[in-house]
Amino acid sequence: MNAKTTAHRSPSFTHSVSLVAEREITTRLRSKSFLITTGILLLLVLGGVIAGGIMSKSVSTTPVAVVSSLSSELTNIGGLEITEVENRAEAEALVSEGTVDAAVVPSAEGSTIPVTVIAESEAPSSLMQGLSVSPELVLLDPSDTSFLLSYLAAFGFGIIFFASGMTFGPMIAQSVVEEKQTRIVEILMSAVPVSALMAGKVIGNSLLAFAQIIAIAVLAIVGLSVTGQAELLALLGAPLLWFVGFFIIGFILLAALFAAVGAMVSRQEDLGTTMTPVTMLIMLPYFAIIFLHDNPVALAVMSYVPFSAPVGMPMRLFLGTAVWWEPLISLALLAITAALAILLGARIYNNSLLKVGSRVSWAQAIKG
Structure with missing residues (x-):
């Protein structure tokens, strides 16, 4: 009988590693504690995503100030509570006070963009997306992110x-x-x-x-x-x-x-x-x-x-x-x-x- 066929061969290093890894994986997958922990973690993530979705839709209207000459720009945008003001200074004051979330005012003279949106730290996405032109954005407190x-x-x-x-x-x-x-x-x-x-x-x-x-x-x-x-x-x-x-x-x-x-x-x-x-x-x-x-x-x-x-x-x-x-x-x-x-x-x-x-x-x- 050929000695090579009867000799015991030890598994290679790579094969040994794969055998041990497979044993670890199967052992963990049979563990109830591991499966329960994984399920709880996934549920927490799913719950956080759903809660975030509910919170993002919980506000029905967004308070916005607009200079009277630009009020027509907001007529086709839904979900806005509009307050008309006379000038930019008045609109900016309402944003600073927190009375409105943003203000729509005419851009400075010489600007190629006719409309400017003023907000405290971030502009409402519904307002930015609803305007017929891409507005210039001015943040009064950009550090407050x-x-x-x-x-x-x-x-x-x-x-x-x-x-x-x-x-x-x-x-x-x-x-x-x-x-x-x-x-x-x-x-x-x-x-x-x-x-x-x-x-x-x-x-x-x-x-x-x-x-x-x-x-x-x-x-x-x-x-x-x-x-x-x-x-x-x-x-x-x-x-x-x-x-x-x-x-x-x-x-x-x-x-x-x-x-x-x-x-x-x-x-x-x-x-x-x-x-x-x-x-x-x-x-x-x-x-x-x-x-x-x-x-x-x-x-x-x-x-x-x-x-x-x-x-x-x-x-x-x-x-x-x-x-x-x-x-x-x-x-x-x-x-x-x-x-x-x-x-x-x-x-x-x-x-x-x-x-x-x-x-x-x-x-x-x-x-x-």
Whole structure:
């Protein structure tokens, strides 16, 4: 008999990684807690989109001031509560007082555009779209950029990254500890390399997280389109795509660290203490973005810090305060940090996986 046909062949590294990743994916898909968490997250997104649609249509009329000579320009626009004034100064005063949302006045002498719209921080879209000519827009307080809208965007980006990290990260760590407790890891290591075991865990859980974030993005886009929130969709379009890219790399970074800290303990009871540093890397940026979303300097700094960049940079893109090259540099910094985290996590994982008993210290895990 040919010796080649009887010899046992170990699976290749790539095949080993795919086997472990497949095992992680099937295990998670059978978990009721994972399915329930995903369902709740999708329902929250859908509820937010529907609530936004209802709120955007809840105002029946928009109060607008117009100089008498231009009142005919507004006759065919529905949903406006018109107040006629004598001159531009009177119209501007009503906008400043908050009596009206916008004012339509004649443009300055010499302007090629006959009509000017004056508003406090943003002009009503129904008014801008309904005018027969594209008007010049004057904002009295352009720095006041919809505080509520920016807060909701910061909260939305932040809660998605926070929820995904706090759902999948501890799952990865708990899976590693469970395999150490039951000694299954020794069986797995006899079949696949240790590095393939960690890579499979990171890739399997990352694929599930990616599928979850893409489902959320698709649901948000479809929901905004169906509920007639095209203006908000246009604002969120590019930042949402960038958020997906940042999320993918940022999650891989966190997944590698959670796998590493899981290998440092042998009991589930010790896992909480070991996971705390990594958990703080998720929580602190989340709360910082929420509380400092209206601080341009703090937001600019956080958009380059790897652990807050997945939320900070999409927020700046949404607010229009980042130029085209900034997200590219931020993404490159995040990718470099993720690569370093993978190398560090692999070292800790390899040095700690077979050590049982007391918790392995960070110094021991790194030095070996």
